[in-house]
Structures are given as C-alpha cells and as structure tokens.
Amino acid sequence: MLVQLRQYKHEEVQFDDNRTTGESQTEDTVNPDADDYFGTDMEDLDIETWDTVEHEDDPIQRRSVTVDGVTAVSVPEDSAEEDPDLPGRTVQLRMKGGIESLEHAEIVEVQDENPQ
Numbered sequence: 700m701l702v703q704l705r706q707y708k709h710e711e712v713q714f715d716d717n718r719t720t721g722e723s724q725t726e727d728t729v730n731p732d733a734d735d736y737f738g739t740d741m742e743d744l745d746i747e748t749w750d751t752v753e754h755e756d757d758p759i760q761r762r763s764v765t766v767d768g769v770t771a772v773s774v775p776e777d778s779a780e781e782d783p784d785l786p787g788r789t790v791q792l793r794m795k796g797g798i799e800s801l802e803h804a805e806i807v808e809v810q811d812e813n814p815q
Contacts (some may be wrong), residue, residue, distance in 0.1 A: 700703075700769045701812055702772055702809040704801060705804065707759055708803060710751065759785060766794075773790075781802075786803065787803040789804070
C-alpha cells in the first residue's frame with residue numbers, strides 16, 4: 700500500500716517577526732541561489748522540508764510523508780509520548796522490514812495498489 704501522512708513537530712529556532720506562516724525554515728536558511736551555493740538545483744537534493752504553519756496561534760512545523768510498500772497501518776490507542784500541544788497521534792506502519800512509528804502524524808490517504 701501507499702500511505703500519505705502529515706507529520707508535525709515544534710519549531711526548532713526562534714520565531715522572528717519577518718517570517719510568516721507557510722515559509723519553510725529550510726528555504727529560509729539556504730542561499731536563494733542554490734545552484735551557486737551547492738553546485739546543484741534544490742530539487743536535486745534529498746532534504747526534508749518542514750513548512751511553518753500555525754496551530755492554536757503558535758507556529759509549528761509540518762511535512763508531508765509518503766511511504767510505499769506498507770502492509771498494515773495502525774494507530775495505538777495509548778501512547779505515553781504524545782504531546783498535547785501538537786496535532787496528530789503516533790501512527791505505526793508495518794512493512795516487510797519491520798515496523799516504523801511516526802509521532803504526531805495524521806493519515807491523509809491510504810491506497811492499495813493491488814486490490815484483490
């Protein structure tokens with residue numbers, strides 16, 4: 700199955716008055732002319748991009764996650780690590796290689812690529 704999620708975390712740097720909701724911290728800290736700075740285009744780099752969004756009037760970060768090859772998805776009823784200040788819950792993805800847990804995640808879509 701193909702699973703699409705949104706994952707959230709707290710901001711890692713101080714929020715300044717020059718940034719607005721929707722700007723990515725990764726993009727804010729990188730030279731705007733990435734080809735000159737890195738020697739390659741930003742789209743060619745394998746980096747995580749977290750966007751800044753507002754949640755209950757506080758800036759938090761959000762990213763989209765897509766995982767292929769998932770055999771089962773579960774949301775544990777009780778997770779001791781949950782942060783009430785962030786949206787989402789712990790989502791467990793079972794794959795052939797084991798189980799991966801994503802904290803503070805929301806399921807966007809699950810597609811079975813080979814329905815029977």
